[in-house]
Amino acid sequence: xxxxxxxxxxxxxxxxxxxxxxxxxxxxxxxxxxEDAWYAYVYLRDNPRGRHKEHWHHTSGCRRWLVVERDTMxxxxxxxxxxxxEGETA
Amino acid sequence: xxxxxxxVFLNALRGNTGWKPAWRSPLxxxxxxxxxxxxxxxxxxxxxxxxxxxGVTNVAVLEKSYIGSGNVGRNTTIIRSNYLxxxxxxxxxxxxxxxxxxEQDFNFNAMVSQRGVLxxxxxxxxxxxxxxxxxxxxxxxxxxxxxxxxAVRQILPFLDFDNARFPIQGALMQKRGGTVRHDAVAxxxxxxxxxxxxxxxxxxxxxxxxxxxxxxxxxxxxxGFIGCGKLALAAAxxxxxxxxxxxxxxxxxxHVLQAFVSEGLKPFIDNVVTFGAGHFYVSQxxxxxxxxxxxxxxxxxxxxxxxxxxxxxxxxxxxxxxxALSRVRVLRSWGGVMDMSMDGSPxxxxxxxxxxxxxxxxxxxxxxxxxxxxxCYAHLIAKNEPHxxxxxxxxxxxxxxxxxxxxxxxxxxxxx
Numbered sequence: 183x184x185x186x187x188x189x190x191x192x193x194x195x196x197x198x199x200x201x202x203x204x205x206x207x208x209x210x211x212x213x214x215x216x217e218d219a220w221y222a223y224v225y226l227r228d229n230p231r232g233r234h235k236e237h238w239h240h241t242s243g244c245r246r247w248l249v250v251e252r253d254t255m256x257x258x259x260x261x262x263x264x265x266x267x268e269g270e271t272a
Numbered sequence: 273x274x275x276x277x278x279x280v281f282l283n284a285l286r287g288n289t290g291w292k293p294a295w296r297s298p299l300x301x302x303x304x305x306x307x308x309x310x311x312x313x314x315x316x317x318x319x320x321x322x323x324x325x326x327g328v329t330n331v332a333v334l335e336k337s338y339i340g341s342g343n344v345g346r347n348t349t350i351i352r353s354n355y356l357x358x359x360x361x362x363x364x365x366x367x368x369x370x371x372x373x374x375e376q377d378f379n380f381n382a383m384v385s386q387r388g389v390l391x392x393x394x395x396x397x398x399x400x401x402x403x404x405x406x407x408x409x410x411x412x413x414x415x416x417x418x419x420x421x422x423a424v425r426q427i428l429p430f431l432d433f434d435n436a437r438f439p440i441q442g443a444l445m446q447k448r449g450g451t452v453r454h455d456a457v458a459x460x461x462x463x464x465x466x467x468x469x470x471x472x473x474x475x476x477x478x479x480x481x482x483x484x485x486x487x488x489x490x491x492x493x494x495x496g497f498i499g500c501g502k503l504a505l506a507a508a509x510x511x512x513x514x515x516x517x518x519x520x521x522x523x524x525x526x527h528v529l530q531a532f533v534s535e536g537l538k539p540f541i542d543n544v545v546t547f548g549a550g551h552f553y554v555s556q557x558x559x560x561x562x563x564x565x566x567x568x569x570x571x572x573x574x575x576x577x578x579x580x581x582x583x584x585x586x587x588x589x590x591x592x593x594x595x596a597l598s599r600v601r602v603l604r605s606w607g608g609v610m611d612m613s614m615d616g617s618p619x620x621x622x623x624x625x626x627x628x629x630x631x632x633x634x635x636x637x638x639x640x641x642x643x644x645x646x647x648c649y650a651h652l653i654a655k656n657e658p659h660x661x662x663x664x665x666x667x668x669x670x671x672x673x674x675x676x677x678x679x680x681x682x683x684x685x686x687x688x
Binding site for chain 1: 510512513521522523524525526569570571572573574575578579581614670671683685
């Protein structure tokens with residue numbers, strides 16, 4: 183994991199200030215979407231070796247939820263945006 | 273050559289010029305009955321039991337690097353079968369029984385040391401939970417002893433019993449648990465498989481899986497195409513990468529787990545000890561180094577290295593349990609890529625493709641399971657039906673609501 187995460191609100195901050203939640207690429211299905219959609223949402227993961235979008239919380243900073251796109255092989259961070267800018271995800 | 277005291281003596285007389293490599297380095301054949309992707313502990317054990325127990329010898333193990341370069345060479349060497357749940361307990365006990373006879377079985381010194389595993393408890397609630405676990409173990413015929421504070425003090429007098437926040441009240445002990453020399457497990461299985469005709473092909477990365485009429489016909493590799501009758505995945509942290517080649521999405525995330533070894537110390541910790549108030553486990557190797565670890569770093573990673581924050585956290589937990597560790601210097605740390613399943617339990621099963629088999633999702637408990645995993649997987653591949661102790665590890669259990677949630681906290685990819 184890279185040492186710094188460039189928070190769009192606070193600037194580059196040490197990653198220890200942030201808490202990871204996990205995959206930001208999955209979207210909560212509608213309540214009546216059916217078992218297959220809910221199974222995929224709860225259990226299945228793309229788990230890429232390479233670029234991966236994740237939710238991170240700036241716990242010790244602005245306390246905003248962020249979407250961090252980073253490389254799971256090199257740990258390099260590509261983009262950091264506020265989660266609200268990504269539209270509705272779960 | 274069979275290893276024995278006599279062979280050591282005889283080779284000493286010949287100036288140790290008679291030793292042969294423990295396994296061959298063959299070129300891949302055009303076709304195998306079974307190809308196993310992944311030359312780690314589980315893949316090599318599977319090949320060994322396929323050849324030895326099920327008479328399937330036209331087998332290749334494909335390893336993208338050198339054998340044992342993954343998690344079998346990166347763990348904290350602990351073996352135990354102190355599991356609570358029906359699906360897990362008989363399986364891990366089969367593994368323990370196989371560990372107990374392993375060195376005689378594959379004629380290799382794996383330094384199996386049943387030094388006892390102690391899980392400390394720090395509260396009444398935790399004692400009750402460990403009582404329940406111990407009773408479940410004994411009902412399954414596994415040894416378990418609940419120790420009170422004084423009994424633990426006799427074994428491990430240097431623990432911080434009067435820690436203000438987490439005083440130690442006692443421990444659940446499995447005396448048959450212990451440690452095994454991890455590299456020797458890979459080497460022993462490799463040698464045993466090789467001597468029965470299995471081809472172990474190193475530096476051979478699988479880049480694609482060829483399919484015709486809904487069946488796997490072979491694999492594209494860095495050493496060319498190799499055909500196969502059956503294909504078996506045992507790729508641990510890289511399971512998703514391989515499963516992607518057949519459009520199979522897995523209930524797995526890959527995470528990094530770090531482990532550590534200290535400078536060599538005089539004999540100090542005789543057992544394996546785990547901290548009940550934090551995530552920390554430690555034993556002492558025969559060279560004197562303390563071997564210890566903690567929890568995963570917490571973010572998806574395929575890199576075999578972790579972060580300093582986790583190093584600090586593990587060190588803090590260690591010192592909270594054993595204050596004498598505060599001046600011990602850490603010699604090395606390293607990371608391994610864990611195939612974290614969504615309920616903390618593994619998968620040994622068939623897949624949506626007839627002749628493709630899956631062994632994955634070991635989280636960070638795969639080392640202790642190596643013999644039983646290999647045995648059950650070999651059974652599944654050879655007979656196309658699961659071994660009775662591995663029946664619960666189905667791929668479809670998530671869809672069917674039959675999770676094996678040992679920790680009892682619901683579905684998430686950070687369980688053990």
